[in-house]
Amino acid sequence: MSIRRAWFALAVTVVWVALGTAVAVADPAGPTDYGSEVTSIEPDTGGFDIEIVGGDSFVSLTVESGVTIEVIGYSGEPYLRFGRGGVVEENQLSPSKYLNEDRYASAEVPDTADAEARAAWTVVADNGSYAWHDHRTHWMNAIEPPGKAPGDQVAEGVIPLLVDGVEVDVTVVSVWQKPPSALPVVLGVTIGVLLTFATVRRRGQLINTVLIVAAVAATVAGVVGFLSVPAETGPRWALWALPMTACAAGVVAVLGKSALIALSRRTLQLLGALELVFWSVLRWPWLWAALLPTGLPFWLDRLIGASVLVTAIGAVAATVAEMTSPGRTVSFRP
Numbered sequence: 001m002s003i004r005r006a007w008f009a010l011a012v013t014v015v016w017v018a019l020g021t022a023v024a025v026a027d028p029a030g031p032t033d034y035g036s037e038v039t040s041i042e043p044d045t046g047g048f049d050i051e052i053v054g055g056d057s058f059v060s061l062t063v064e065s066g067v068t069i070e071v072i073g074y075s076g077e078p079y080l081r082f083g084r085g086g087v088v089e090e091n092q093l094s095p096s097k098y099l100n101e102d103r104y105a106s107a108e109v110p111d112t113a114d115a116e117a118r119a120a121w122t123v124v125a126d127n128g129s130y131a132w133h134d135h136r137t138h139w140m141n142a143i144e145p146p147g148k149a150p151g152d153q154v155a156e157g158v159i160p161l162l163v164d165g166v167e168v169d170v171t172v173v174s175v176w177q178k179p180p181s182a183l184p185v186v187l188g189v190t191i192g193v194l195l196t197f198a199t200v201r202r203r204g205q206l207i208n209t210v211l212i213v214a215a216v217a218a219t220v221a222g223v224v225g226f227l228s229v230p231a232e233t234g235p236r237w238a239l240w241a242l243p244m245t246a247c248a249a250g251v252v253a254v255l256g257k258s259a260l261i262a263l264s265r266r267t268l269q270l271l272g273a274l275e276l277v278f279w280s281v282l283r284w285p286w287l288w289a290a291l292l293p294t295g296l297p298f299w300l301d302r303l304i305g306a307s308v309l310v311t312a313i314g315a316v317a318a319t320v321a322e323m324t325s326p327g328r329t330v331s332f333r334p
Contacts, residue, residue, distance in 0.1 A: 027102035027133065028234045029054025031289030034154060036137045036174040045163045048082075053131060055291035056138035056174050057103065058233050059159065060131040072160040074099065074135070075115035086128035089121040100133040104140060124232070131230040134159060137172040150178040177290035184302040185287050191303075192310025199311075199318045207315050207322075208265070211272050212250040214311045218243030218279055221304045225294040235293075242279040243308075246272035270319045276312035280305060 036056035047067035063082040073079035073096030081089045101107040136157030145154045155174040222240030249272035253265045
């Protein structure tokens with residue numbers, strides 16, 4: 001029965017992770033080793049704020065009330081239009097619309113897209129602000145730039161705008177960032193190892209207590225990361241939903257059997273630990289990349305990620321050992 005429950009916990013976690021990673025409708029901002037920034041606006045007409053979010057992932061444009069702006073696409077066609085009332089529209093016939101669906105412009109451009117055709121506008125926002133991938137602002141390859149090293153400029157591009165009819169060029173430069181310090185990851189792993197030794201030695205409800213603490217920390221990191229980028233960029237809700245569910249599973253396991261969840265303490269414990277393991281795997285690049293799409297200090301996010309990963313793996317091992325040890329029963333204790 002213990003093995004069946006372990007497989008059940010694994011299956012539920014896999015399905016939950018699959019849902020969380022598949023639902024995203026956009027290519028969300030992720031950790032990156034390249035940082036882009038706006039270096040000049042010529043002429044500087046004012047009336048808008050433009051910045052790079054997610055390191056180098058998205059261009060975010062916010063337009064003041066009463067100002068109209070048109071973003072020009074890669075073929076010189078109208079791509080985005082910001083109206084005076086805060087309405088933002090996207091040209092559905094612009095080839096740029098489809099090329100901007102992911103970071104590396106790998107999406108197929110349909111035959112209906114035509115840079116020469118009259119624009120077909122669709123409202124995409126109503127608050128005067130919008131963010132999009134713009135391939136003029138970042139390194140367009142998954143491999144490292146040949147002949148370059150950290151600290152070097154790897155890309156430079158211009159985003160052309162029409163601001164109340166005035167042609168404006170926004171220049172963006174991207175720089176390969178130097179690698180971050182490994183100290184937060186080392187410290188996080190150390191914390192995780194210490195917690196793992198404690199749970200393996202004591203087992204029982206201590207595992208749940210440690211898991212709840214780890215899940216709360218992971219939830220905070222996930223929520224901050226989710227809210228740190230614009231909603232239209234498609235941040236993955238699995239970043240906060242997985243650890244939040246793990247926390248709930250731990251609380252239910254500590255409180256005792258639920259009338260609605262006919263699962264043993266150890267099954268819930270294993271479920272929560274597995275969710276934290278998968279959360280850590282999803283965020284594996286966050287431990288090493290130079291820039292992270294989060295409002296947390298990068299060192300703190302890395303420390304949380306490393307400690308949660310090691311703690312969750314230790315909790316899985318300790319729980320499986322409990323469930324399979326001879327003479328142990330898998331049931332709730334009031």
